[in-house]
Structures are given as C-alpha cells and as structure tokens.
Amino acid sequence: xxxxxxxxxxxxxxxxxxxxxxxxxxxxxNNYYLFWYKQPPSRQMILVIRQExxxxxxxxxxxxxxxxxxxxxxxxxxxxxxxxxxxAMYFCAFMKPGSxxxxxxGKGTKLSVKP
Amino acid sequence: DARVTQTPRHKVxxxxxxxxxRCQPILGHNTVFWYRQTMMQGLELLAYFRxxxxxxxxxxxxxxxxxxxxxxxxxxxxxxxxxxRDSAVYxxxxxxxxYNEQFFGPGTRLTVL
Numbered sequence: 001x002x003x004x005x006x007x008x009x010x011x012x013x014x015x016x017x018x019x020x021x022x023x024x025x026x027x028x029x030n031n032y033y034l035f036w037y038k039q040p041p042s043r044q045m046i047l048v049i050r051q052e053x054x055x056x057x058x059x060x061x062x063x064x065x066x067x068x069x070x071x072x073x074x075x076x077x078x079x080x081x082x083x084x085x086x087x088a089m090y091f092c093a094f095m096k097p098g099s100x101x102x103x104x105x106g107k108g109t110k111l112s113v114k115p
Numbered sequence: 116d117a118r119v120t121q122t123p124r125h126k127v128x129x130x131x132x133x134x135x136x137r138c139q140p141i142l143g144h145n146t147v148f149w150y151r152q153t154m155m156q157g158l159e160l161l162a163y164f165r166x167x168x169x170x171x172x173x174x175x176x177x178x179x180x181x182x183x184x185x186x187x188x189x190x191x192x193x194x195x196x197x198x199x200r201d202s203a204v205y206x207x208x209x210x211x212x213x214y215n216e217q218f219f220g221p222g223t224r225l226t227v228l
Contacts, residue, residue, distance in 0.1 A: 037219075042221070043204060043221060043222045043224075044219065044221055044222075045206065045208070045219035046219075047216050047217075047218075050216070091157075091158065101146055101148070101163065101210060101217065102160055102163070102171070103148075103160065103217065104160075105157055105158040106157070107157045108157065
C-alpha cells in the first residue's frame, strides 16, 4: 500500500523569505501523480501544484515549485517570496493510475508566515 | 465561478440521531469523492462515485454510513445512527476523469454530542 509522510508538523517563515516543505512517499509503482494541496483557515482545500512521475522536469506555478526526486521518493514544495496569505496547512498527496482518482494524503504541515 | 457546494456547513447533533450531508458537484464533473478529516487520522477517503455509480466505499463503516448519488447534481452521505467518534469535517470533491484535479467543497463540520 502507498503511504505519504510529511515529517514537519509545523513550520514558520518570515514574509518574503523562502520555505521548503518536505514530503516522502512509498510506492512500488513506476507511474503516478503527486499533488500539493493548501488548506487555509477557511478549510477550503485548494490545489497548489501537481507533478506527473514520468516527467523529469519539476513543476512550477508562480511562487510555488517542487523538487521531485523519483529515486529518493521525495516531493518537496518550495514557496518563494512567502506572503501572509500562504499561512495554511499544506498536504502532500499521491495518486496511482488506475485507482480511479483515489488520493492518499499525508498528515499535513502547518505553515505560518510571520510579518 | 464553478465550485462544489456542501450543506450544511456546520451540524451539531446528539448521539443516535441521523445525519445527512449533501454535496453538489461542479456541473460536468463525473467523479465525486467523500473524505473525512480528523486531527488524529488526517484526510481519509470514505467513498467515491463515477457517473453516479459507486466505485469504492471500503473506507466507510458500512453499518452506519451510506453514500448515494440520486442524480448527477446531488451526492449524499448519511450517518445513522451517529456516534461521537463521527465528529469530523466531511469534504466532498468532484473531478473529471481519473487523473485530473479534484475540486473540494468547503466541508461540513459535524459534531456529535
């Protein structure tokens, strides 16, 4: 069975600085999808970024980028120029093709951006 | 602005009562998921549907939980009878196809006393 581990329960960063959130996963699959979701205090789950395992190039979305290390089964999220609105829980998630879209989530990292 | 809607947003009930949570997926999405979020267990998949047919509900306690999609615009999650351990936030999400983004609703915060 696949598992997703986020080893940092809480992190904090100063506004405008850069922070990296860690995620590791365990799978025997060769092809799969990885996601980072953001959950602000409003509780709304928002997709931040996704990565297909067959793509070597790391995904980027504006200030958000990932460092995908397939051999190490690592999928970290880097947030550049942190903003107060980035304060949220961040969840890493794994999806196996053929699983009908079943997302397996990590426990989350609570990120606080300080002014 | 298409979004998933869930009702109610908050529900407080007493143990033993029936609880029904509703979800309206985004128009055109053919897959609907129900998740439960707790501090201890995190986000857990309870059940999901594709084209209104249930595909997997193995994450759901069968004796008290049931999920249905009476039509393409409505998904329901029912708990009968409810127990204090069911207190959680229940999310509905919808998407199109197997590999595309899941759009989440705002969740229903359930408290069972």
